[in-house]
Amino acid sequence: MTNITTPTVSATTEKVKVSLQKRYSREKRFRWYGVASIVISLLFLVILLADITYKALPAFTHHYIQLNIEFNAEKLGVTAQSTPEELRRADYSVLVNDALAQQFPNVNGRNEKRALKNIISSNAPYRLQAMVLENPNLLGTKQAIWFLSNDDSDVYYKEGNDRLKPYETQWLDELKAKGQVDNRFNSVLFTNGDSREPEQAGILSALVGSLYTMLITLALSFPIGVAAAVYLEEFAPKNNFWVDLVEVNINNLAAVPSIVFGLLGLAVFIQFFGVPRSTPLVGGLVLSLMTLPTIIIASRAAIKAVPPSIREAAFGLGASKVQTVFHHVVPLAMPGILTGTIIGMAQALGETAPLLMIGMVAFIIDVPASITDPAAALPVQIYLWSDSPERAFTAKTSAAILILLGFLVIMNLLAVLLRKRFERRW
Amino acid sequence: MNTANILLILLLLVGFSYVIGRKRSLALAKPNPQRKGSNLHSLPGYYGHLVAIWCGIPALVILLLWNTFNTPIATSLVSNSLPVEIQSQSTEQIGLFMNRIQSAVNQGNINELTDPTQKQAAEYYQSILNISNMAKTVLVLVLAILGIFYGLRLIKPELRARNRVEKVATFFMASCASIAILTTAGIVFSVLFESIRFFSDVSILDFLFGTHWSPQTALRADQVGSSGSFGFIPLLVGTLLISAIALLVAVPLGLMSAIYLSEYASKPVRNIAKPALEVLAGIPTVVYGFFAALTVAPFIRDTGEALGLSVASESALAAGIVMGIMIIPFMSSLSDDVINAVPQAMRDGSYGMGATKSETIKQVIIPAALPGIVGAFLLAASRAIGETMIVVMAAGMSANLTINPLEAVTTVTVQIVALLTGDQEFDSTKTLAAFALGLTLFLMTLVLNVIALHIVRKYREQYD
Numbered sequence: 087m088t089n090i091t092t093p094t095v096s097a098t099t100e101k102v103k104v105s106l107q108k109r110y111s112r113e114k115r116f117r118w119y120g121v122a123s124i125v126i127s128l129l130f131l132v133i134l135l136a137d138i139t140y141k142a143l144p145a146f147t148h149h150y151i152q153l154n155i156e157f158n159a160e161k162l163g164v165t166a167q168s169t170p171e172e173l174r175r176a177d178y179s180v181l182v183n184d185a186l187a188q189q190f191p192n193v194n195g196r197n198e199k200r201a202l203k204n205i206i207s208s209n210a211p212y213r214l215q216a217m218v219l220e221n222p223n224l225l226g227t228k229q230a231i232w233f234l235s236n237d238d239s240d241v242y243y244k245e246g247n248d249r250l251k252p253y254e255t256q257w258l259d260e261l262k263a264k265g266q267v268d269n270r271f272n273s274v275l276f277t278n279g280d281s282r283e284p285e286q287a288g289i290l291s292a293l294v295g296s297l298y299t300m301l302i303t304l305a306l307s308f309p310i311g312v313a314a315a316v317y318l319e320e321f322a323p324k325n326n327f328w329v330d331l332v333e334v335n336i337n338n339l340a341a342v343p344s345i346v347f348g349l350l351g352l353a354v355f356i357q358f359f360g361v362p363r364s365t366p367l368v369g370g371l372v373l374s375l376m377t378l379p380t381i382i383i384a385s386r387a388a389i390k391a392v393p394p395s396i397r398e399a400a401f402g403l404g405a406s407k408v409q410t411v412f413h414h415v416v417p418l419a420m421p422g423i424l425t426g427t428i429i430g431m432a433q434a435l436g437e438t439a440p441l442l443m444i445g446m447v448a449f450i451i452d453v454p455a456s457i458t459d460p461a462a463a464l465p466v467q468i469y470l471w472s473d474s475p476e477r478a479f480t481a482k483t484s485a486a487i488l489i490l491l492g493f494l495v496i497m498n499l500l501a502v503l504l505r506k507r508f509e510r511r512w
Numbered sequence: 513m514n515t516a517n518i519l520l521i522l523l524l525l526v527g528f529s530y531v532i533g534r535k536r537s538l539a540l541a542k543p544n545p546q547r548k549g550s551n552l553h554s555l556p557g558y559y560g561h562l563v564a565i566w567c568g569i570p571a572l573v574i575l576l577l578w579n580t581f582n583t584p585i586a587t588s589l590v591s592n593s594l595p596v597e598i599q600s601q602s603t604e605q606i607g608l609f610m611n612r613i614q615s616a617v618n619q620g621n622i623n624e625l626t627d628p629t630q631k632q633a634a635e636y637y638q639s640i641l642n643i644s645n646m647a648k649t650v651l652v653l654v655l656a657i658l659g660i661f662y663g664l665r666l667i668k669p670e671l672r673a674r675n676r677v678e679k680v681a682t683f684f685m686a687s688c689a690s691i692a693i694l695t696t697a698g699i700v701f702s703v704l705f706e707s708i709r710f711f712s713d714v715s716i717l718d719f720l721f722g723t724h725w726s727p728q729t730a731l732r733a734d735q736v737g738s739s740g741s742f743g744f745i746p747l748l749v750g751t752l753l754i755s756a757i758a759l760l761v762a763v764p765l766g767l768m769s770a771i772y773l774s775e776y777a778s779k780p781v782r783n784i785a786k787p788a789l790e791v792l793a794g795i796p797t798v799v800y801g802f803f804a805a806l807t808v809a810p811f812i813r814d815t816g817e818a819l820g821l822s823v824a825s826e827s828a829l830a831a832g833i834v835m836g837i838m839i840i841p842f843m844s845s846l847s848d849d850v851i852n853a854v855p856q857a858m859r860d861g862s863y864g865m866g867a868t869k870s871e872t873i874k875q876v877i878i879p880a881a882l883p884g885i886v887g888a889f890l891l892a893a894s895r896a897i898g899e900t901m902i903v904v905m906a907a908g909m910s911a912n913l914t915i916n917p918l919e920a921v922t923t924v925t926v927q928i929v930a931l932l933t934g935d936q937e938f939d940s941t942k943t944l945a946a947f948a949l950g951l952t953l954f955l956m957t958l959v960l961n962v963i964a965l966h967i968v969r970k971y972r973e974q975y976d
Contacts, residue, residue: 109868116870120772123765124785127844130837131792137807138799310688317685328690334965335692341891341961342954343898345925346699349950352932353702360583362618375695382692408678436796439900442929465798472802472905480806487799494794 138491142484148272148285149243150232151206151261153185155214159225166222173219178211182233190257201254205261207234207285232268237284237478243267247477275485279451280462280470284478287471289486291453295366295446295461296435302370302457303377303434308427310374311381312416315423318382319389320411340379347376348443356444363445364460372440377430384426388419421508428501432494438465464490514645515579518652522575525653526568529660533563536667554674561677563663569680571656578648586644587614590637595629613637703954706947713941714742719948721745725911725922727931727942742945744952746911750921754832754903755896757917761836762892766843767885773844774851775873786848793841801905804834809906816918824920826908832917835902839892846891850884850968851877883967890964894957900925924953 159165161184162176186202187193193202210233217231218224241247242258250258261267278288314336322329351372355361361368392415400410416423441447446466454461462470464486471483537559541552552559587610591599598609613634616622622638625631667673711719722743769789773782809830816823823829854877862872878885908920909930931946 109871113868113870116873117772117776120768120776123768124772124789127765127769127792127837127840128785128788130840131788134795134799134803134837137803141806310691313685313688314691317682317689321682321685322689332689332692335696337965338958338961339692339695341894341957341965342699343895343900343925343957345898345900345928346703346950346954346957349928349932349947350695350699350702353706353947354698358584359580375691378691378695382689406674406678408681432794436794436798438796438798439904439925439929442900443932447933465796468798468802469901469905472798472805483802487802490796491799494796498794 135491138484138487141480142488143481144241144244145275145478145481145485146272147269148274149235149240150268150270151235151239152230152232152266152268153182153189153206154228155181155185155231156228157181157214157218157225158184162225164225166225168222170219173222174215176215176218178214178218181214182206182210189261198253201251202257204236205239205254205257207236208283209234209286234274234285235267237476240285241477243269249477275482279453280449280467281451282449284474284476284482287479287482289464289467289489291450292462292464292467292486293489294453295369295450296464298366298454298457298461299369299373299463300431300435302366303373304427304431306370306374307377307381307430311378311427311430312385312423314378315382315385315389316411316416319386320415321407336379336382339375340383343439344376344437345439345443347372348440350375351440351444362458362460364448364450365458366454366461366463367457368444369441369446369461369463370457372444373434373437376437376440377434380430380433381423381427384429385419385423388422388426389415391422392418418510421504425501425505428497428504432497432501435497436465436490436494438463438469441466442469464493515575518575518649521653522568522571522656525656525660526564529567529663530560530564532560532660533663533667534560536563536664537669537673540667540669542669551669553670553672554677558673558677559667559671562666562671562673563660565677565680566659566663566666567656568659570659571652574655575648575652578644578652582641582644582648583614586637586640589640590633593636594633598629609633617641699954703947703951706944707951710941710944710948713944714948718742719744723913725927727927727945740941742941742948744949746913747922747924747927747949749913749915750828750907750911751897751923751925753915753917753921754828754835754907754923755893757829757832758835758839758896758899759889759893761833762839762843762896763889765836766840766892767847769840770844770847770851771873771877774848775869775877786845789841789844791841792837793845795838797838797899797901798905800834800838801901801903804830804902804906808834821918823918824908826906826920827918828907828921829917831903831906834906835896835899838899838902839895842895843888843892846888847881847885850881850888853884854880883970887964887968890960890967894960894964897960898925898953898957900929904929924949928953 158181161180162178164172164176183203186205190202193199213231213233235243238247238250239258242250242255243262247255258267274286275288277290278286279291281287318329318333322332351368355368355371356363361371396414396418397410400414405413441463446461446463447470448460448462449470450460450462452459468483468486468490471479471486534556537552537556541556590613591606591610594606594609598606601609609630612625613630614637616625616630616634617638622631622634625634719742722741723745724741724743725746727740727742769785773786777785805826809826812827812830812833813823813825858876858880859872862876863869867875903923903926907923907926909922909926910920911922911927912919914921928946928949931942931949
């Protein structure tokens with residue numbers, strides 16, 4: 087037999103081979119750590135969004151219950167000829183109770199009767215009042231009317247509710263079997279202000295409050311931020327103590343916790359200057375101070391990116407420094423400035439903590455009519471609702487979060503589009 | 513007239529003054545054959561601007577000052593006119609009295625005040641406000657009109673209108689830039705003054721080294737234990753515990769993501785993953801708080817129970833993990849910047865020596881980028897310490913002195929919110945304590961920021 091001798095491998099080569107193996111597997115592992123971190127981080131994002139969307143979906147529809155209301159003029163103590171004032175004063179809850187009693191004649195006992203009243207929302211009498219005020223000829227007629235269901239009934243239809251008593255679920259099932267229940271788009275969410283009753287609570291007043299606050303923030307922080315950026319980038323003397331102080335300050339302010347701005351607003355604007363608390367005015371003032379550093383830093387970067395040749399050409403034609411900057415540099419930097427402004431506004435829109443400090447946690451039902459009316463803001467509304475014990479508020483909170491996120495997505499898309507549309511390489 | 517209407521009229525006057533200023537300059541200009549046009553020094557618009565500045569700025573300044581000092585001056589006038597027996601009361605009592613009057617006047621229901629002294633004072637306050645309002649309207653509008661006349665009288669062809677307008681514009685821009693200083697000064701003074709008042713009640717040593725935090729006992733003066741206890745240590749430990757958990761989540765994930773994205777990832781992957789990560793930074797903190805309180809905390813509690821551990825329903829762990837998720841993009845984009853700033857030559861040198869990519873990263877790039885990464889770490893820590901909504905919604909209120917992440921702890925920011933969102937008079941020790949906490953929070957984050965910014969800046973200079 088021939089002996090095939092394997093070529094002798096030196097010990098060093100052997101060693102290198104083994105260590106190479108190890109180094110390559112280490113390389114592979116390290117790479118996987120990187121992939122894993124990104125995947126985990128993005129997974130968190132997906133879980134967060136999926137969780138909130140899943141929780142929010144029930145809030146976009148609401149169950150309505152149909153009742154046959156007899157507009158009994160005698161029981162109301164009015165006639166079609168009564169004055170509006172008399173019509174307004176009549177007790178319409180009698181009609182609702184009668185309709186319910188007619189539907190479920192076997193209900194006896196105080197507790198059960200009260201529970202029966204609670205299957206529809208407590209605003210039902212007001213709805214009837216509004217209907218009669220609008221058309222007094224309804225008196226004496228019989229109408230099938232859809233009422234907003236109470237939050238507990240609604241939750242029962244959506245996902246079952248272990249808090250309801252057996253007889254209550256029996257009523258609800260009976261109504262459903264008779265086709266007197268309908269699941270409709272929940273317009274209340276978008277047309278009502280806050281309410282203690284989950285089924286009547288909407289985000290409109292918070293939305294308007296946020297809008298006013300944002301308008302004030304924009305009106306203050308945009309001009310001031312751009313002017314400050316232009317000054318620091320184009321006019322400020324170099325190596326000047328005050329200018330350096332301003333620069334250090336701006337960088338520091340960008341990293342100051344937002345709640346400290348709230349303390350500033352409370353002590354300076356509300357306590358010292360007497361700006362009314364809980365209003366979009368003071369909210370806007372505080373948020374504009376917070377947004378300023380973001381806008382200044384972004385605007386400075388945009389201004390810096392405009393090449394010197396533009397300035398030199400303008401100087402060459404005899405323009406002054408101010409003319410050069412305002413006729414040429416700032417217009418060319420505008421896309422970058424606007425991008426930074428939108429991002430700053432998006433941050434301000436989602437900010438909650440400083441608004442808590444200046445009293446925007448009050449329970450506000452009405453839509454604010456001016457910037458000095460007490461108002462809620464969207465993120466604060468979310469915070470308040472998340473604290474409510476009623477189960478239906480969880481869905482409402484999630485829905486409000488989705489709406490807030492929707493606005494943020496739109497703003498960020500706008501910023502991205504702006505950047506893409508006007509991106510220019512010099 | 514209210515301020516909004518005054519502003520509207522002022523705006524109209526300013527527009528009007530621009531138009532007539534411009535017209536007037538054109539009327540004064542003589543056609544000048546030598547200069548092929550007019551003998552005006554500046555473009556006609558600048559004369560208009562100048563008149564508009566004279567019309568608007570003095571009036572605006574007066575309006576602003578008036579509105580700023582209106583309430584304080586009126587308040588002090590009224591409180592000086594109060595009867596002696598009220599003036600001799602403590603400052604808190606007088607403050608309370610004045611608050612009642614102010615709110616009655618602001619809501620327009622003076623007649624509902626039952627106490628005759630209060631009603632008298634409220635009527636006096638109302639009359640001062642009325643007079644002041646009238647005087648303000650007249651003064652501002654007269655000043656605006658005088659400004660127009662003065663500006664028009666200034667206009668002469670040889671007037672250097674452009675230079676003057678530009679000087680005003682530059683001054684305006686410089687004052688906008690100095691708002692940053694004013695804001696910082698405002699923060700420092702507002703929290704400092706209130707804190708000094710707090711430290712006159714509570715010894716600073718008790719505050720800094722006390723191990724017991726229960727401000728709630730200080731509700732009433734005649735209560736037992738009315739002094740309350742304001743020991744800062746439990747809050748500090750709670751804050752640091754949650755921040756540490758957050759950083760344990762955010763730093764490895766953020767750093768490894770940054771390394772992968774800048775060194776390994778192909779361009780399309782980077783273009784998708786980087787903005788996707790940054791979405792995490794754009795989500796409002798109140799959303800994270802909701803997620804932490806309603807999803808993560810119950811999940812951790814259930815998991816802990818399944819493992820036989822006792823977990824509080826509001827645990828430091830839940831708040832910390834969610835806060836860590838929030839900080840990931842912050843950590844990754846800052847680290848990404850510093851890793852990209854390491855010159856390619858250093859990588860090439862390492863590859864030339866036969867090092868693998870991961871060896872290059874671990875032994876060349878990370879050490880070279882270390883100052884920047886430390887800076888990013890410190891900025892992330894400062895953000896974690898100052899974060900409010902997540903901990904308010906998920907960390908709980910009980911000031912436990914513990915380092916067990918499964919227990920409920922409270923943080924500085926939670927306590928500030930708790931102390932200031934109730935209904936209580938503004939001068940109690942309780943509310944002042946919030947400002948002392950704010951001051952410590954501000955100082956802590958300021959120190960971290962200054963060190964971080966300094967390190968990052970210093971590092972950047974090395975390769976420039």
